[in-house]
Amino acid sequence: MNLYNVDVHLNTNITEDSPELGAADAIIIATGAVPITPKIKGIENAVDVVSAHIHPEKLKGDKIVYCGGGLSACDSALEAAMNGKKVAIIEMLDEVAINEHFINKASLIPMLQKHNVEILTGHKVLEIMENGVKAEKKDGTQVFIEADTVVSAFGMTPNDELAKAIDAKYHLKTRVIGDCNKVGKVGGAIREGFYAAISLD
Ligand SMILES: Cc1cc2nc3c(=O)[nH]c(=O)nc-3n(C[C@H](O)[C@H](O)[C@H](O)COP(=O)(O)OP(=O)(O)OC[C@H]3O[C@@H](n4cnc5c(N)ncnc54)[C@H](O)[C@@H]3O)c2cc1C
Numbered sequence: 763m764n765l766y767n768v769d770v771h772l773n774t775n776i777t778e779d780s781p782e783l784g785a786a787d788a789i790i791i792a793t794g795a796v797p798i799t800p801k802i803k804g805i806e807n808a809v810d811v812v813s814a815h816i817h818p819e820k821l822k823g824d825k826i827v828y829c830g831g832g833l834s835a836c837d838s839a840l841e842a843a844m845n846g847k848k849v850a851i852i853e854m855l856d857e858v859a860i861n862e863h864f865i866n867k868a869s870l871i872p873m874l875q876k877h878n879v880e881i882l883t884g885h886k887v888l889e890i891m892e893n894g895v896k897a898e899k900k901d902g903t904q905v906f907i908e909a910d911t912v913v914s915a916f917g918m919t920p921n922d923e924l925a926k927a928i929d930a931k932y933h934l935k936t937r938v939i940g941d942c943n944k945v946g947k948v949g950g951a952i953r954e955g956f957y958a959a960i961s962l963d
Contacts, residue, residue: 778927788935790958791925792951795918795941802829804890808914814838823910824848827895829887831858835915836870843877850880850907852887852897882907890914918945 763770776783783789797810809820811834818841826842828835831853843849851858851874858874858881859867874881882897885905889896894908920942929936937958940951 792940793942796921808912811915827909830915854886
């Protein structure tokens with residue numbers, strides 16, 4: 763950043779009324795994504811997967827249960843298991859990380875198995891309690907999975923409220939990129955950033 767004189771302002775919250783936006787020739791918005799919080803009873807008892815990733819100290823106790831088995835859950839669950847936690851993943855579909863490329867899964871799944879991550883597929887989360895999760899199996903029977911910490915990992919959604927407000931005000935010079943545009947991965951966000959930058963006059 764220093765090499766190319768990029769002026770970085772940390773700890774600075776931008777709003778649609780920030781004067782910098784009015785003065786700018788072009789605005790590229792990359793405010794990322796936020797965790798999806800479905801209306802499941804007791805969801806307030808869970809730590810969201812992003813917080814779990816950034817603040818591992820929030821994973822209190824020994825037994826950690828992840829609700830949702832997408833890539834971010836698998837990634838965070840593996841990390842927790844490698845740090846000595848006893849980990850389980852609850853996923854309502856028949857597979858975890860179902861949308862991932864098979865090459866990634868070919869290394870991820872054996873790693874989860876090696877670190878004894880319990881994978882409960884075909885289980886739908888019904889309720890999150892302080893001491894565990896109530897889930898329903900495909901045959902309709904209900905089970906209780908004990909946990910010291912429950913992590914909610916029900917996917918991500920674009921953090922685009924601010925982007926919409928800025929776009930409404932400065933439509934002709936605004937571009938939205940990365941997860942704020944469409945939730946994806948690092949490679950896609952970087953690619954969109956690159957194309958946005960080279961398209962500037
Ligand atoms: C737990 C987890 C694990 C993941 N693992 C992988 C992985 O292994 N490989 C992979 O390719 N992808 C992974 N991803 C996805 C990847 O993190 C995202 O695709 C990527 O970070 C998107 O980049 P971005 O720049 O669009 O947004 P982000 O990296 O989310 O950056 C957005 C930034 O905007 C800032 N911001 C938000 N609002 C404001 C505001 N009002 N004013 C100023 N700043 C603001 C935020 O603080 C943040 O720093 C993972 C995601 C999660 C949640």
